[in-house]
Amino acid sequence: xxxxxxxVRPILEFCAALGRRLHFLVTSxxxxxxxxxxxxxxxxxxxxxxxxxxxxxxxxxxxxxxVLALQFYTALSRFGATSSLGGLVALALxxxxxxxxxxxxxxxxxxxxxxxxxxxxxxxxxxxAMEVMAVDPMRRVVAPRxxxxxxxxxxxxxxxSAMGVLGSYLIGIKMMGLDPGVFWSSMxxxxxxxxxxVNGMVKSLIFGVACSLISLYEGFHARPTAEGVGQATxxxxxxxxxxxxxxxxxxxxxxx
Amino acid sequence: MRPIRTLExxxxxxxxxxxxALFYLATQTTNYRTYGGQSYxxxxxxxNVGGLHVGAPVRMGGVTVGRVTVIRxxxxxxxxxxxxxxxxxxxxxxxxxTAAILTQGVLGEQYIGVSPGGAPTFLHNGSTIxxxxxxxxxxxxxxQLLTHGGHSxx
Numbered sequence: 001x002x003x004x005x006x007x008v009r010p011i012l013e014f015c016a017a018l019g020r021r022l023h024f025l026v027t028s029x030x031x032x033x034x035x036x037x038x039x040x041x042x043x044x045x046x047x048x049x050x051x052x053x054x055x056x057x058x059x060x061x062x063x064x065x066x067v068l069a070l071q072f073y074t075a076l077s078r079f080g081a082t083s084s085l086g087g088l089v090a091l092a093l094x095x096x097x098x099x100x101x102x103x104x105x106x107x108x109x110x111x112x113x114x115x116x117x118x119x120x121x122x123x124x125x126x127x128x129a130m131e132v133m134a135v136d137p138m139r140r141v142v143a144p145r146x147x148x149x150x151x152x153x154x155x156x157x158x159x160x161s162a163m164g165v166l167g168s169y170l171i172g173i174k175m176m177g178l179d180p181g182v183f184w185s186s187m188x189x190x191x192x193x194x195x196x197x198v199n200g201m202v203k204s205l206i207f208g209v210a211c212s213l214i215s216l217y218e219g220f221h222a223r224p225t226a227e228g229v230g231q232a233t234x235x236x237x238x239x240x241x242x243x244x245x246x247x248x249x250x251x252x253x254x255x256x
Numbered sequence: 257m258r259p260i261r262t263l264e265x266x267x268x269x270x271x272x273x274x275x276x277a278l279f280y281l282a283t284q285t286t287n288y289r290t291y292g293g294q295s296y297x298x299x300x301x302x303x304n305v306g307g308l309h310v311g312a313p314v315r316m317g318g319v320t321v322g323r324v325t326v327i328r329x330x331x332x333x334x335x336x337x338x339x340x341x342x343x344x345x346x347x348x349x350x351x352x353x354t355a356a357i358l359t360q361g362v363l364g365e366q367y368i369g370v371s372p373g374g375a376p377t378f379l380h381n382g383s384t385i386x387x388x389x390x391x392x393x394x395x396x397x398x399x400q401l402l403t404h405g406g407h408s409x410x
Binding site: 043044046047050051054090094152154155156158159161162163165181184185187188189191193197201 | 263264266267269270271273274275277278280281282284285311312313320365
């Protein structure tokens, strides 16, 4: 009987962990209207989550575009199909690489800062103090950061993809000497507004929810020690990255 | 008056940048606007359009002069009906021109190639291209080759 119990226990614990996160998600979502009523905090968080990531995201997007164009160019020139370089790069960026790489960079840049900030607030008993003062920390601390994360992600993904397109333009036309007309028309020909651009943005919105949720949850429930904060930060990156990649597979198989 | 905070300005700039990037992607990389500038519409009927799809270029002598906007099946003529949007720069295409569905390279995109005729009248908005050549379906060609064996084809 005890052996059976030790077998069942991990499963139950897993279910409980999932349930706690779902509860956290639902609570954060229901608090969004009250966050919008006090936009000041939300704008502040949008700065810390979004604006500070722009440089990283823009440089990342530019280099991904450069590399993609170089690789696709050499591969396509073997088939004499370099005319479809533009369309191929834009599709790869808008559908997959834009949302996914942005989310991974976001998890490393903004997710860790969210997790360690909340973890430190927990460790220095600021969250307990709020509860004592009858201030709901979910409403005051978590909800504005959650909403900011959700909104920042698609905007960052759009910046990433736009910079990637710029990078592929630099390689394709400026360096390899492709015809600009062919390059842009193949892009416009291949990429569809709804199926590609809108679906990519929906993807990154969902990544924004997952990424912010995981980082905030790990930080909020960190063990109140220096070690605990470190562990929470590490866990937020690991779990976010895995969640993003798994979700990406699921969403892609549904969308396309 | 409340002082303007740098933080709020930078956040606003971030949002603007993101929206601008989104707008750029929507207008520059997608076929949201199919064909810019002034244009007119011409119809053509084909027995078989093969793998032609909406947005495919219409070319004359290799130069893109327009795009395919609609492909539907006409129940009156029992043929595929294709609408072509042609730029106003090219408004002197003879009315007896021929439209053919061609393939770029071996595995390339299908497009509509228009070869000019010699009529003194020109195609205008709403007119129809009467001389058309359908897409060559590789399977049919192969089938004909197999059934006819080595004897003279057709």
